[in-house]
Amino acid sequence: MITRPNAKITFAAVFVILCWAYSPIGIHIGLQAYEPGHLALMRFLIASTFMAGVASVMRISLPRLKDLPLLALLGFFAVSLHHIALNYGQRGVSAGAASVLAQSTPLFSTLIAHFVLKDRVNGWQWICVLGGLIGAAVVVTADRGVGEMDPGGLLILLAALSWSVYFALQKHYSQRYDGLTMVCYTVWSGTVLLLVYTPGLWGAAQDAPASVNLAVLILGIFPSALAYLAWAYVLAHSNVSRASISLYLIPPTAMLMASVVLAEGPPGMVIVGTVIVLTSVLGLNLKPCKVAVSCDP
Template sequence: MTSTSTCKIILAMAFVIGCWGYSPTGIHIGLQGYEPGHLALLRFLLASLLMALIAIFKGIRLPQWRDVPLLFALGFFAVSLHHVALNIGQQGISAGASSVLAQSSPLFSTLLARFVFKDRVSIWRWGCVLLGFVGVVIVVSGDKGLGAINAHGLLILLAALSWSLYFALQKHHARRYDGFSLGCYAVWSGTLLLLIYL
């Protein structure tokens, strides 16, 4: 790998980490002017438009009819359910606590891999799950205390579970598509489901 491509990868990673780091704060700001469902719809209308423009120039694999239900399931879990639950949940807890709870999806992914899809999970990965769970408990107890976890916190955990279901379905059922095509169809189908908020 050349130094130019390494630099591009590092810059892309920094951009993604910055966006993810700002996201909970941005959602809190957005919720001051929009309802949770409307904010999710606005975000994904913009994302759908941008991805459509890229798809026009890059090209995209057309979906097979038999895959349409799966693509809508991916859109439901990755876009509709995840973001509406996350937005509603963030109305009741701090941006810091909501960020940690929302990023607990690897914990759910590991549990799904082991108990639903019967994948082997190493001791190392179980240790990481335990460490992640301890981190969630520490942050939540430091925010408002464990007793303060209410329906808003549970909705953010639902969003994390939804995200985990998306990755599990993607891994086990959507190998016929490249990453960009799959991302486009998940975003577009999820956005269609969000149109109820028009």
């Protein structure tokens, strides 16, 4: 049953926004001492351990044997590919710009819905997709100064595409498991795939400053675990479309946090691109349609 918004739902939504706005900042700090692969693995080893504790308390069901390939695929797109692309991308892209590009997920969800799932996409949606892609191009080219585009921006768009594929698969098979169970197995399977980066991880963790390890610990617990649980609570007790709109507060929140924590000031054209991207993505959600869209940290 969907209830009217209350203080608990509002608090949970604000908590999600703050956690996912911190994510690009935590990645930026983590990359000061970790390689992108090591950072992704360390982050999700922490998240997997935390989710194991939650799962033991909530007593989630065991997966069906025939679903293991699907869960591995979900883990690949949601965790492994998404976060490897994100981490490599943020080597050359500011935290604020990364948060904006990551919000382009609904644009790719619309394209997947049309070209793969054969859903009808109307003229309004095509306008929003085109506008969003133009805005993303503005952010990528302006982040380091016009004419100094870093390919890292394209990797973050790949991360957004990867999350769109995960969302399409997860939506299609979500009836098999409840939200918590699906998140747990997705995180665990994605972490297993990241184990290829195990060599050298322990040495990197020992050499990393305590402040960096603290940032990675926060990454593993808050954006990668607690935020998903809080978001599941929000979706269970409020209108999905209305709740999703609140996620568009993530990029400006991330930019504000980055300006305080990292002393990053976004160029004017990045702000212009941000407005274009968020307006386009918001337009996709506000226009009644068949295409389901989702945002990501």
